[in-house]
Amino acid sequence: MTKAQLHLTNFYLLVEEAGSLSKLARKCGYEKSASLSQLKRRLEEQKDDESARGIRPSLAEKLEKGMGKRKGWLGRDHSKELEKTAAEAEAAAQAVYLPSENQAAAFEIPGEGRFVTVTRNTCETQITVSLNLDGTGQSRFDTGVPFLEHMLDQIARHGMIDLDITCKGDLHIDDHHTVEDIGITLGQALKQALGSKAGIRRYGHAYVPLDEALSRVVLDLSGRPGLVYNLEFTRAVIGRFDVDLFEEFFHGLVNHSMMSLHIDNLRGKNAHHQAETVFKAFGRALRTAVEFDERLAGRMPSTKGTLTD
Numbered sequence: 001m002t003k004a005q006l007h008l009t010n011f012y013l014l015v016e017e018a019g020s021l022s023k024l025a026r027k028c029g030y031e032k033s034a035s036l037s038q039l040k041r042r043l044e045e046q047k048d049d050e051s052a053r054g055i056r057p058s059l060a061e062k063l064e065k066g067m068g069k070r071k072g073w074l075g076r077d078h079s080k081e082l083e084k085t086a087a088e089a090e091a092a093a094q095a096v097y098l099p100s101e102n103q104a105a106a107f108e109i110p111g112e113g114r115f116v117t118v119t120r121n122t123c124e125t126q127i128t129v130s131l132n133l134d135g136t137g138q139s140r141f142d143t144g145v146p147f148l149e150h151m152l153d154q155i156a157r158h159g160m161i162d163l164d165i166t167c168k169g170d171l172h173i174d175d176h177h178t179v180e181d182i183g184i185t186l187g188q189a190l191k192q193a194l195g196s197k198a199g200i201r202r203y204g205h206a207y208v209p210l211d212e213a214l215s216r217v218v219l220d221l222s223g224r225p226g227l228v229y230n231l232e233f234t235r236a237v238i239g240r241f242d243v244d245l246f247e248e249f250f251h252g253l254v255n256h257s258m259m260s261l262h263i264d265n266l267r268g269k270n271a272h273h274q275a276e277t278v279f280k281a282f283g284r285a286l287r288t289a290v291e292f293d294e295r296l297a298g299r300m301p302s303t304k305g306t307l308t309d
């Protein structure tokens with residue numbers, strides 16, 4: 001395969017993942033999709049040319065960044081992993097708004113609600129997140145990182161969100177990719193489930209104490225990503241879990257759900273308590289923000305008229 005052919009194949013994958021060429025353009029920071037159409041045409045012309053250099057590095061990086069891929073993703077062959085996951089992806093696509101019987105057996109999804117399933121596969125992690133914003137707080141996790149699961153459980157329980165997350169990650173290296181990528185995929189699922197955001201409260205905040213610890217989380221489902229993270233852990237690890245990874249988790253979540261999120265741990269001596277108050281407060285704040293406000297009667301909670309552009 002020529003370099004241009006490989007780039008073209010991966011470019012098609014990005015278009016598919018984004019939903020369309022213009023959506024890909026928007027995600028990667030272009031006003032219009034014209035320059036990407038041009039790129040696509042050029043690659044199609046060059047695909048049999050051994051000497052063609054394909055997508056230039058600065059643009060490749062822009063595309064990778066916009067789509068949450070790691071550096072160098074466009075230059076790698078993803079056909080093997082795709083074959084393996086094609087069947088899973090198919091199943092997941094069918095599960096959007098229409099949960100399969102299998103899933104229902106393992107995890108009870110009500111017939112109504114803002115329900116989505118999102119699958120995200122990279123060389124480092126293979127993740128499926130099913131999420132129901134109008135749930136009852138049930139959850140099921142299979143990620144290989146128990147302390148993260150304990151925290152995700154807080155989001156489900158206190159957010160009244162049903163959450164089913166499976167992840168096969170490169171834990172032989174460390175927990176980093178698994179934790180960050182679960183944040184990213186959960187963010188993608190949240191964004192999808194929220195849709196246009198018409199009629200929701202949009203803002204949410206909560207203070208949650210646990211013994212000596214106290215945290216405050218304030219969020220806005222604004223359509224713009226932003227994280228303010230004031231959390232100084234008193235220890236570097238909780239059990240086997242590296243506490244630095246929580247910031248990576250929230251970064252992934254914020255960038256892909258497009259919310260503004262302010263996290264302040266106001267006090268706390270026990271690191272487990274510090275983490276738990278943050279996740280409980282996040283769940284509570286999220287619950288408020290995603291709830292429908294009856295007085296809004298389906299209108300958009302924004303003078304701009306949109307929270308997605």
Ligand SMILES: [Mn+2]
Pocket residue numbers: 150272276
């Ligand atoms: Mn606990």
